[in-house]
Amino acid sequence: MRASVCRDPVMTTLVLSDAERRKLDESDDGLFYAEPRFVQHLDAAFRARLTRLYQERIPAGAVVLDLMSSWVSHLPEEVGYGEVIGHGLNGQELQANPRLNRHWVQNLNVDQQLPLADASLDAALIVAGWQYLQQPEPVACELLRCLRPGGVLIVAFSNRLFPTKAPRIWSEGSDADRLAAVARVLIAQGWPRPELLAEATRARGPLGWIGGHGDPFFAVIATRP
Helix, strand or coil, X not given: CCCCCCCCCCCCCCCCCHHHHCCCCCCCHHHHCCCCCCCCCCCHHHHHHHHHHHHHHCCCCCEEEEECCCCCCCCCCCCCCCEEEEEECCHHHHHHCCCCXXXXXXXXXCCCCCCCXXXXXXXXXXXXXXXXXXXXXXXXXXXXXXXXXXXXXXXXXXXXXXXXXXXXXXXXXXXHHHHHHHHHHHHHCCCCCCEEEEECCECCCHHHHCCCECCCEEEEEEECC
């Protein structure tokens, strides 16, 4: 392990083992995401909870990074932001996202350095994306570099995933293991101990009326010191 000061993207503290980074499908991620998927990967109950969380934690006028984004960002429609910057692996999906002011395409499993200035963001968001990172430590380090003091990082996910593209630490872990893994990586890079959320959601429509559950909601929330 190398001690981390999070000033240089290569100076990270490695947390995952080589085995934990492996995935069933080691082919180029760019090929897997080459075709746009204009679908919702998480149900309406999860998405509503996520939007409420954003409304609570991200102030109007903030500069927001939606990392590993797609054609929707789940930000509250009634809130105006200074800028929303998108990143992902499919340019067509990003182009179709109406909340993004600008975007770029980059494979974070190949290159983790973000093309953003130091202390240039107020909030960074990752939704249903962390589970595909094979090198989460330098990504966490880069986000710490790019956020302003007091800026917030929100990593949200459920129990859905593309199993062949998720590293073993995620595909073979429990929900509690996944929350702990994200927190462990962040803390190792110098983030303060994050807040962990694990909540049930109620399904929308008739199923919810009789107590049916939606996708479970998990989030790791960290604030840059």
